[in-house]
Amino acid sequence: MDRTQGQPGADSGLRAAGAGSSGTGSAGPGSAGPGSGSTGPGGAVAAPTGGVTRVVTLTTGDFTLTVNPVDGSEIEPLRPGTGTARPAKRGPASRAAWEAAGRPPALPGSTAPARPLLQREEERERLERLLGRGRSVRLTGPAGSGRSALLDSVAAVCAGLAPDGVVRLSGYGRQQPQELLYALHAAVYETTGERPDRTELLARVRDIGAIVLVDDLELGGAALDELLRATPECAYLLAATPDTTAPSEHSHLEEVFLGGLGRAECVRLLEDLTGRPLTEEETAWAGDLRFASEGLPLRFVQAAALLRRRDELNHRDAPDDEDEPGVFEGRPREAAHVPLPTLAEGAAPAELLASRVSESARAALRIACALGGEMPHHAHLPALVGDTHADAAVAELLDCGLLTPVGPRYRLSCGVARQLEEAGYGDSADEEARTAARHYAWWTGHASVTPERVAAEADAVLAALAGADVVAAVMLARTAAPALAASLHWEAWERALRSGAEAARKAGEVAEQAYFHHELGVLALCEGRLERSRAELEASIGLRGALADKRGTVAGRRALALVTDREAAEVEVSPPLRLEAPVAAAAPPVAAGPVIHPLARSVAPPVPPAGPDAVTQVVPAIRRPAAPTTPSAFSGVFEDAFPPIPKPEPVTVPVPGVARGGAPAPVRPSAGEPGSRRRTAFLAAAGALSVAVIGTVVGLAVSGSDARTTPTDPAVSSTPDTGLSTDTGTGDPAAAPEPGTAGPTADPSDPAAPRPGEPAAEPLPGTTPGPRTTSKGRTPTHKASPPAPGTTAPATSSAPPPATSSSPQTTPSTAPPTDPPTGPGTSGSASESAPSSTQ
Numbered sequence: 001m002d003r004t005q006g007q008p009g010a011d012s013g014l015r016a017a018g019a020g021s022s023g024t025g026s027a028g029p030g031s032a033g034p035g036s037g038s039t040g041p042g043g044a045v046a047a048p049t050g051g052v053t054r055v056v057t058l059t060t061g062d063f064t065l066t067v068n069p070v071d072g073s074e075i076e077p078l079r080p081g082t083g084t085a086r087p088a089k090r091g092p093a094s095r096a097a098w099e100a101a102g103r104p105p106a107l108p109g110s111t112a113p114a115r116p117l118l119q120r121e122e123e124r125e126r127l128e129r130l131l132g133r134g135r136s137v138r139l140t141g142p143a144g145s146g147r148s149a150l151l152d153s154v155a156a157v158c159a160g161l162a163p164d165g166v167v168r169l170s171g172y173g174r175q176q177p178q179e180l181l182y183a184l185h186a187a188v189y190e191t192t193g194e195r196p197d198r199t200e201l202l203a204r205v206r207d208i209g210a211i212v213l214v215d216d217l218e219l220g221g222a223a224l225d226e227l228l229r230a231t232p233e234c235a236y237l238l239a240a241t242p243d244t245t246a247p248s249e250h251s252h253l254e255e256v257f258l259g260g261l262g263r264a265e266c267v268r269l270l271e272d273l274t275g276r277p278l279t280e281e282e283t284a285w286a287g288d289l290r291f292a293s294e295g296l297p298l299r300f301v302q303a304a305a306l307l308r309r310r311d312e313l314n315h316r317d318a319p320d321d322e323d324e325p326g327v328f329e330g331r332p333r334e335a336a337h338v339p340l341p342t343l344a345e346g347a348a349p350a351e352l353l354a355s356r357v358s359e360s361a362r363a364a365l366r367i368a369c370a371l372g373g374e375m376p377h378h379a380h381l382p383a384l385v386g387d388t389h390a391d392a393a394v395a396e397l398l399d400c401g402l403l404t405p406v407g408p409r410y411r412l413s414c415g416v417a418r419q420l421e422e423a424g425y426g427d428s429a430d431e432e433a434r435t436a437a438r439h440y441a442w443w444t445g446h447a448s449v450t451p452e453r454v455a456a457e458a459d460a461v462l463a464a465l466a467g468a469d470v471v472a473a474v475m476l477a478r479t480a481a482p483a484l485a486a487s488l489h490w491e492a493w494e495r496a497l498r499s500g501a502e503a504a505r506k507a508g509e510v511a512e513q514a515y516f517h518h519e520l521g522v523l524a525l526c527e528g529r530l531e532r533s534r535a536e537l538e539a540s541i542g543l544r545g546a547l548a549d550k551r552g553t554v555a556g557r558r559a560l561a562l563v564t565d566r567e568a569a570e571v572e573v574s575p576p577l578r579l580e581a582p583v584a585a586a587a588p589p590v591a592a593g594p595v596i597h598p599l600a601r602s603v604a605p606p607v608p609p610a611g612p613d614a615v616t617q618v619v620p621a622i623r624r625p626a627a628p629t630t631p632s633a634f635s636g637v638f639e640d641a642f643p644p645i646p647k648p649e650p651v652t653v654p655v656p657g658v659a660r661g662g663a664p665a666p667v668r669p670s671a672g673e674p675g676s677r678r679r680t681a682f683l684a685a686a687g688a689l690s691v692a693v694i695g696t697v698v699g700l701a702v703s704g705s706d707a708r709t710t711p712t713d714p715a716v717s718s719t720p721d722t723g724l725s726t727d728t729g730t731g732d733p734a735a736a737p738e739p740g741t742a743g744p745t746a747d748p749s750d751p752a753a754p755r756p757g758e759p760a761a762e763p764l765p766g767t768t769p770g771p772r773t774t775s776k777g778r779t780p781t782h783k784a785s786p787p788a789p790g791t792t793a794p795a796t797s798s799a800p801p802p803a804t805s806s807s808p809q810t811t812p813s814t815a816p817p818t819d820p821p822t823g824p825g826t827s828g829s830a831s832e833s834a835p836s837s838t839q
Contacts, residue, residue, distance in 0.1 A: 056451070056486040060526045061197030063562075069445075069482035071551055072518045075525060075559055086204065087189045095165055098187055102168055104405040107378060109392035115301065116272055117149050118265040123256060127154050127237060130254050131211055132161055136228065136236040138217075138247060141258030143414035144298030147239040148405065150258065151213050154237060162235070164188055164210035170407030171238075172216040173459065177227040179491050180219070181205050184212060184231070186488070195488050197528070202230055209233040216406060220245025260295025263287055269297065273304030274311070281340065282307065289346045298413060302349045302401035306341050309356045313338045350419035353400045360385055361393040362425075365402070365412075369425045370432035371463035373412040375403060377456075383439055408456050433467030437476045440464050445479030451487035458484060458492040465499045473503035474512050481519060494523055514543035518556055525563055530570075533563050 056067045059078065066074040090098065117124075123139075130137050131154070141147050155166045167187045174180055181201055185191070188208050196204065208231060217240040219227060224247050228236065238253070247253050261269065267286050271277055278286065286303070293299035314337065345352050354365055363385045368375045375397075381390040394410060397403045403410045412420075420426065440461050444454050454461070465476050477500025484493040501516035521536030537560045544552040 054447070056193070056482075058193050058195060058486070058488070060195045061200070061528075063526060065485075065522070065526060067482050067485045069479075072515055072555055073482075073485065073522045074555055075522050075562060077562065087191050087194070089164065089188055090190055094190065099168065102170075102187075102408055104408055104410060105377070107392075107395035107398065109395045115149065115297075116269070117146070117153055118269055118297075119261050120146065120150055120153070120258075123150060123258060124153050124157070126256060128157050131158055131235050131237060134235050135254055136234075136252075137238070137254045137256055139237060139239045139256050139258060140242055140244075141239070142294075142296065143241055144296040145258045145260065146297045147258060148215055149297075151215055151237065151239055155213055158211050162209050162211045164208055166211045166213060169212060169214045170216060171214045171218050171240075172406050173218070174491075175218060175223075176491075177219060177223050177230070180214065180227055181230055182488075184208065184210075184234075191488075195490070195526075205231050207233070211235050211237070213237045213239075215239045218244060221248055224248070225251055260293070261290070261297060261300075262295065263290055266290045266295060266300050269300045270304050270307065273301065274307045276311075285340050285343075285346070288343055292343055292347050298401060298404075299347065302353060303341075303346055305353055305400040306346070306349055309353075310338045310340070348415070348419050350402060350416045351423040353402060354420060354423070354425070357396055357400065358393065360387045360390040361396045363387070364390065364393040364397065365420055366425050366428060367432050367436060368412050369417055369420055370429040370467055371436060371460055372467070373417045374460045374463045375410045375412065376436070376460045377409070380439065380443070380457075384436060409459065411459075429467065430469075433464055434469055434472050436460070436464040437468030437472035441472065441476040441479050444476070444483050449483070451483045454480065454483040455487035455489040455492065458489055462492060462495055462499070465496060470503040470507040474500060474507055474509055476500075477503065477516070478512060481516075485519075485523075490523065490527075494520070497523070510543055511547055511549070514540045514547065514549070514552060517543065518552065518559070521556070521563075522559055525559060525566070530563055530567050534560065537563065 055069075058065045058067065062078050063075050064078050064082075066076075068074060127137055127139070127150075139147060139150070151168075155168065159166055167184060169180060169183050169187070171180065174183075178198070178201075182195070185196070185201060185205055185208075188210065189204065212231070212234050214236060217238045220240075224238075224245075228251060263286075266289075267278060267283055270282070270286055286300075289299065289303055341349065341352060354362055360381070364375065364381055367381075367384055375394060376384060378391040378394040381393055382388055384390075385393070394403065398410065402413055402416050404413045440457075443449060444461065461476070461480050465473050465480070468476065477496050481493060481496045481500065484490075484496055497516050497520050501513055501520065504510075504513035504516060517536045517540035521533045521540060524530075524533035524536060537556050541553055541556040541560065544556060
């Protein structure tokens with residue numbers, strides 16, 4: 001049977017917690033299931049549990065959020081003129097009330113003496129000095145080293161150092177800097193029903209000047225840097241364990257390490273907590289324990305509990321002098337003596353301490369093990385344990401050192417959960433988690449429970465949600481999520497929604513799954529995560545459409561329309577048309593065919609097709625010298641129009657010549673900065689200029705070759721030697737034609753050749769006759785004129801000039817005759833006339 005039903009202590013315990021139940025009949029978990037509700041009078045909504053839940057309206061950024069526990073939250077744009085101004089900062093009275101709400105609650109039946117702060121004066125003075133100078137400090141110490149007690153001492157002496165006083169925050173379970181920033185904002189500003197967006201949040205926390213003490217820090221690295229940059233006017237004292245992520249090199253945090261206590265301080269702590277001096281045996285035992293535990297104060301708090309329990313056992317079993325003589329008068333009595341715990345039991349005392357506490361305390365330990373170490377509020381223990389006086393179990397466990405304060409709640413001390421699970425306290429974890437989930441599902445959905453109280457119990461609620469079965473998890477998430485949303489504890493709200501959506505999917509509850517997706521979409525929209533919001537809302541609309549839920553579908557489509565509007569508002573306006581050339585990427589790979597740059601087409605003349613023997617000519621780009629030594633003919637022409645550009649890249653410009661195979665020469669685009677129009681124009685002008693210069697040089701070279709004469713050396717002459725002398729007046733008479741024979745005949749088909757009966761053309765006075773060239777590129781043959789008296793007529797070869805001649809005209813050589821060459825250029829007529837010259 002469920003312990004929450006039929007137990008008289010359940011109702012009284014929840015009344016102490018402010019649940020306001022009307023009887024034990026409504027406390028059953030069976031009434032906590034989700035169901036359809038109806039709208040009540042006065043804006044109230046009938047909750048699924050039968051109570052009355054009022055709708056909460058919040059302001060978040062540019063939206064107005066209405067948290068509806070029945071049909072889902074509704075979001076709409078903030079109406080113009082309804083925005084709230086920046087809230088005022090808290091006064092002294094409001095600040096004191098906020099600090100009291102952040103401390104652990106007072107426990108009934110607490111009898112533990114105050115724990116002194118030993119061997120921490122030097123650390124406390126150093127921390128006070130650094131914080132007074134505005135420096136941020138990271139206090140590093142292992143769990144159980146007394147970091148929280150040292151923070152309390154520092155907070156007392158630094159109360160008046162900052163304009164906004166001292167702010168105590170808990171970093172346990174907070175992995176993002178935004179969560180700590182919202183907690184700091186709520187601690188300093190008077191905010192009611194408002195959660196600023198990120199931009200407004202950063203603007204407000206920038207104006208906070210306070211000493212911020214963060215216990216159980218879990219941030220490090222870049223996340224910690226973001227927290228420090230967001231609050232430049234705050235000085236931080238960050239307490240963390242050695243395994244926490246270290247800060248970055250640019251954080252400029254002072255490091256203070258907190259070690260264990262010395263031997264004398266450990267003995268003194270034991271004496272203060274036990275209320276008596278230690279014996280020699282106990283002092284020796286304390287020294288051994290100090291060596292094994294490295295002097296951690298938590299271990300000696302637990303050791304003091306062991307000694308107190310040992311004293312109680314010895315006092316209870318000791319013989320009393322006032323006992324009446326009777327049956328046992330003749331039996332000898334032994335003095336009661338409970339031995340000291342062993343060193344292993346002193347280093348891991350959880351099991352031994354749990355065996356010496358009350359049954360209600362042991363039941364509370366089982367619940368804490370099932371909730372991952374979270375201890376519920378002491379007002380919930382009577383309903384969870386089934387004992388009217390179970391609310392005193394928290395104080396009993398705290399005195400033993402099995403619990404430690406974490407923010408406004410308690411949880412198992414470091415290492416205790418593992419030791420208890422090894423002792424068998426975790427065997428009934430599933431049953432305990434299911435019982436806790438059903439209890440919290442009823443409690444969070446009750447109308448008398450404020451959202452702030454649900455937020456204070458959020459860690460235990462989320463732990464119960466994670467360990468419960470799917471049915472209990474859906475019930476708890478359905479009732480706890482609206483309360484967490486109304487309390488502005490949105491990190492816990494998101495975790496509850498995600499756990500509920502997963503549990504609803506496994507349980508097959510389509511309606512509840514659609515509700516959780518809708519709430520996740522609204523939450524993402526409020527935080528500016530538009531893609532996530534669209535995905536969640538579309539999933540919710542699809543599920544509600546399948547269920548024919550018109551009201552839910554309409555609410556989802558309204559929220560989705562806001563997502564669309566926000567996406568359209570955040571789209572970047574397209575940039576104006578740029579007149580410069582866009583920034584080019586890397587040169588593309590050369591394809592199979594040639595690539596011609598557009599610039600080459602505009603500045604290079606058309607390239608005629610050529611045969612297979614054509615040669616590609618590539619002219620490098622003209623570079624401007626850094627410091628010209630001689631003036632150029634073009635200096636000063638482009639310098640005025642185009643400023644110098646550093647280190648231009650080479651440009652390949654084709655000249656009147658093509659590549660082999662008839663393909664134009666490839667032109668590589670410039671790899672320089674293409675974003676400038678001046679550079680493009682400069683490269684175009686340089687290419688045109690280079691083409692013009694090269695063309696002029698080639699033309700001059702061609703024309704000059706016609707006017708120059710060939711060398712007189714027959715070995716290097718361009719005209720092949722035929723073996724006949726072409727000199728006048730110095731040749732051999734035997735080489736002249738015989739009388740009666742005709743000389744070389746002219747080609748009758750050549751129009752330049754003299755016709756029969758027509759006199760030969762005579763050279764002008766002062767000129768030297770030379771061979772003529774026909775239109776076919778051959779030297780015409782004609783009859784030789786009669787030689788002058790005393791001279792020898794020149795012999796003209798009838799063989800055409802070789803095809804490899806580089807000049808169309810040659811000058812007769814004046815060198816003496818030599819032996820005829822035997823190369824391929826020797827004609828047949830020359831070989832035939834050789835015998836006649838030797839005759």
